Amino acid sequence: MRGESEVGLPARRKGVNGQPAPAPERESTEAFPLQQVLQEDGSVEGEVALSGEEILSLYRWMVLNRQLDERMVAMQRQGRINFYIGSIGEEAAVFGSAAAMGPADWIFPCYREHGAALLRGMPLATYVCDLLGNAGDAMLGHQMPCHEAWRPGLYASISSPIGTQIPHAVGAAWAARIKGDEMVSLAYFGEGATSSNDFHTGLNFAGVHKVPVVFLCRNNGWAISVPRERQTASETIAQKALAYGIHGERVDGNDLLAVHEVTRRARARAAAGEGPTLVECVTYRIEGHSTSDDPRAYRPPEVVEPWRKKDPILRLKVFLGRRGLLGEEDDARILAEVRETIQRAVKEAEAHPPKPPLSTLFQEVYATPLWQQREQLEELERALADDPRVGEARGGRR
């Protein structure tokens, strides 16, 4: 089915007696090569736009994010938080892209881009409060862990349903253009999300109206237990851009410099009115899907090994070392500092009362509560006053 004979454009020009359409696989590998700057040995091909300080600062962020994820998983194991979903191994895809956007650009995250929220100024303690769902939670304890929102950083609200943020990113950027603002939105999602209804409508609407948006797909190979090849038959995710008449790019997602450059260029095109770009970051989900998942049930540990060698942080460290921007002791200091920072943030967060006040149950459903919510709050307050068990968890049912 994929044979040379099947391309035969001349035959096709002759019309229906020609051969079937060329196999898309052959198209795509040519049209969408994997773009790299930082080789796996830490050497560089092509020039680098970012300054040494900028790279070093992003390295620091990636280290912090990695330490944070490991610490939070440990806290989940200790029962101090109920759930966690990290981005171990995908830090370059997150920070490389987020750092390439402008300060006025909006970010529409999935649930593995908390790094972008921190980069945009969300206090670490506030982030931890969201995980705890305590009285300090900016989300008022309304959402489960890892569903943070941070408006001051133009970082939208995360929802669990996959793909829903994609059309939001399109709408916001479209609105900005209507208002005459220069704003390009960045939408994050995994390769599993490319199967969603909202991926299709989001990219199609953006294509038709040339909306200034960057669609960033973290292709980490897995959607919980479903491998990339059972998610879609297209050889690359990038080629899906062809269905919407928009640009597509495929980049090594573990290469901070390449991700940054490709995103920067996509943003520039969008801002110049040349329309949206679908960026495929090829990376890998080294850990389980979340703390609720056990990957051993569906994938042999061996398959992960080759990817550990491609660790985006290690690669960047070697590069920075070579350039004389990072020595072992600097690195050790960074590690110590970020651990200390995390330690402090956890302490600060856990200082808040464990539960938000009862009234938060009914807050922000509507701008002002309706009579139903007012009555139900009173009803609940009375019930709780009579019987404290109304507010207590019970064993066996959790």
Added chain:
Amino acid sequence: MRGESEVGLPARRKGVNGQPAPAPERESTEAFPLQQVLQEDGSVEGEVALSGEEILSLYRWMVLNRQLDERMVAMQRQGRINFYIGSIGEEAAVFGSAAAMGPADWIFPCYREHGAALLRGMPLATYVCDLLGNAGDAMLGHQMPCHEAWRPGLYASISSPIGTQIPHAVGAAWAARIKGDEMVSLAYFGEGATSSNDFHTGLNFAGVHKVPVVFLCRNNGWAISVPRERQTASETIAQKALAYGIHGERVDGNDLLAVHEVTRRARARAAAGEGPTLVECVTYRIEGHSTSDDPRAYRPPEVVEPWRKKDPILRLKVFLGRRGLLGEEDDARILAEVRETIQRAVKEAEAHPPKPPLSTLFQEVYATPLWQQREQLEELERALADDPRVGEARGGRR
């Protein structure tokens, strides 16, 4: 944005310092040329698989379908039916594809393929009964006109929501493969439907599981008032196949022979386990969307003119004439016969009582009515017995 300089694959191989992805438009015109057999002057390029008799018989069907559509629109104007949606100018896309499928293949229609139902043996009078929604309606008066189903012909049920039949076609063909039957399903839809959620999931599921199905898109240039170019930015519909790793073909939809050949080939590939094909039939909606529509409100009559010259029936007539298979008098006889056939069918259909019995309201909601339906039927019968107005339409409210 579409400049030569932007292709630069070598540059791209060098990585991110290269240029953006090649503009999809340039890809597609090469990869998906418009396939033709029957030239507009009636001459033929390439060989023809169908026999003279087969072509003549399909010509007759197309003439009947055209006459039927014109007659039904007239009956709607006379108030004898409430609504009609025809396929004038799109007959080749419908008959060319339907005729290329096997007798055991299932058809999942949109609402312009009643021709396929008739070809599959739906009696013309039964079809007219559906339009009338009378006591002879096989749909029990449950659906509006042009939403016929015809199980004996393996012709599925039409629903108004756009695109929903696409995953059904995939599921049925998938089921056939699971059961070990050789069955390829044919899904019809317009280019507007390519924007729907179900187009995306249907093609994606079919691609991943190599389901034997032919996706036939009648690209007739319009979705009510929305022109093709505002439906999607991809230059061709066929190239959307690349997003799903499946075959794509683009064919002149007013060329019966080309549509037949491309569909036949797609069906053969599907049956051979080579997976689904997206076939784009380029045609045109020369009339209004339906009898409820007035295209003058959104498109100047002139734009339609060039397409009248491409009439699929005229083109086929010239071809048959050249081959000595159809003389003027034969053609006149065919016309007279089909008109007579339609006349008789309308007469037969209108002989049925205008309304189905009251009990049909509650039939086929569930295999056996629940207590609610039984009670509600009794309630209605009592009400009707006391006051005949319960069953009468009222002026001004229609």
Added chain:
Amino acid sequence: MPTFNIIQAVNDALRIEMRRDRNVVVLGEDVGKFGGVFRATQGLYEEFGADRVIDTPLAESGIIGTAVGMALYGLKPVPEIQFADFIFPAMDQIVSELAKYRYRSGGQWTSSLVIRVPYGGGIRGGHYHSQSPETHFIHTAGLKVVVPATPEDAKGLLISAIRDPDPVLFLEPKRVYRAAKGEVPDGEYAIPLGKAKVTRAGHQVTVLAWGAMWHEADQAAREAEQEGIDCEVLDLRSLQPLDIDAVVASVVKTGRAVVVHEAPRTCGFGAELAALIQERCFLHLEAPVARVTGFDTPFPYSLEQEYLPRAPRILRAVRETVRY
């Protein structure tokens, strides 16, 4: 005051709000040059241009999904869903996103917009051009649901909906789109959401209705009067927020209630009204709250007049309730 039908009233409200506030935009299928299949957006494309009157591709999920994003950025989108029956592809964006965006972000973000939805039967549309899906949205916390019955209310309620801080489903009774005519005040005026209207005062039985069925309830009440039955008729106008005080006040007075709606009976809004009334007026009730509704089937084609809960069936229920 000009005499408008409901379509003209809706069109007038949209034009007034778009002139008043540059952030108001209209989007949907065929709403641009064509002015919408019901012509409710006619002339807006010419006056406000393609940037603010947007023809979208054929995807309700995309219409609502992008509208949510526009609203987050500060626009006030007024998307049109061509027929209520076609709102289901957008269900996830409405239920999971639009309704919960404020709540889930702890109020950091709000996404307020107005979804215009022609709904209801009686136009020979069969079950895909006739449904009344209000229950789905009333049951979804975070949404408001408004249904005008007259041109004057259509204009005043739509203006309020557009100025409201919460997402609103604005259901337009297409059965009486053109049939319901009336004088409509010039210029802007807002009718508050959540206020029912007593359209006929009476003391024997309360009839609760909205949208197209309010006209049937009104007709039934006139006929009841001939029989000496004195009905109080309420046009609820807004189902969420519901004017519970007006409902309770009327039923406490009459001691009897009949609820009318087109949607299927089971889990229709009539069930919620009956539940609320028996909770709050239990000791005043002299008869069960009666429901005159569409049947528990899809909406039919040929027998739609039999399906609709029109005046004759409402009158029967009124008689039975009064005689109970």
Added chain:
Amino acid sequence: MPTFNIIQAVNDALRIEMRRDRNVVVLGEDVGKFGGVFRATQGLYEEFGADRVIDTPLAESGIIGTAVGMALYGLKPVPEIQFADFIFPAMDQIVSELAKYRYRSGGQWTSSLVIRVPYGGGIRGGHYHSQSPETHFIHTAGLKVVVPATPEDAKGLLISAIRDPDPVLFLEPKRVYRAAKGEVPDGEYAIPLGKAKVTRAGHQVTVLAWGAMWHEADQAAREAEQEGIDCEVLDLRSLQPLDIDAVVASVVKTGRAVVVHEAPRTCGFGAELAALIQERCFLHLEAPVARVTGFDTPFPYSLEQEYLPRAPRILRAVRETVRY
């Protein structure tokens, strides 16, 4: 008889039906090798292979849409929606297609399948892993809605659902997925759809519940007994068809009723039950039908225990209803 939890009972029912009927297939996200995120399909992939235990791409609309097509062709698909909260992308395929296929083709075509849907709160999942969407489907004519509360019922009802000629939503109470254990008969047995179960006989007040909340109702009834209040508890098990006779018989006897459900109160199934009871038992009612439900907000995260209508709140309503 083995002791199973609900997940094991569901798994057992699926295996039995797949062995009995080659047309039964399972599909959904992660249901294959992984055996489902709740492990309800564990071992089926190994026994029946990739053809009959299908991992799908991430699209609920595609899962239901293709399942409808499979059913048309004669298979009996049992799609799994990973969490009830994620059923909304499939709403159009369920409401517009699955529910109406038989009706709209005049019975020429039928599409019968069983959608397995873990639902409900109490697992610290926040509003996207906790909702109870039954109202949407009970309101949609053409669908059946079944909710087991115990392992024995889960197995017997799922077997009946798979053999039923109509499309069924099978809502599984994930809060008690593992907590609810009990003896489950070996081999096949079918518990008819539409039959409620009187799990405790009493004469003072009827408590209606289903799924996870039935356990809370049962608990409340035990506590009420300590106070000398004698409750009759019904586990409805099937919401559509509803066992109206059992409900009416009990309320006619007790004259009082309390309905319990997790879903938000407004337009929840409790409203329909209250409406039906006051329509059919009006002269027997000694107190209004009380509703103990989730609140009219999205499902919360931190305060979910406060949100859920658990035993203490049910007990309050029982007391108030008896004292009314």
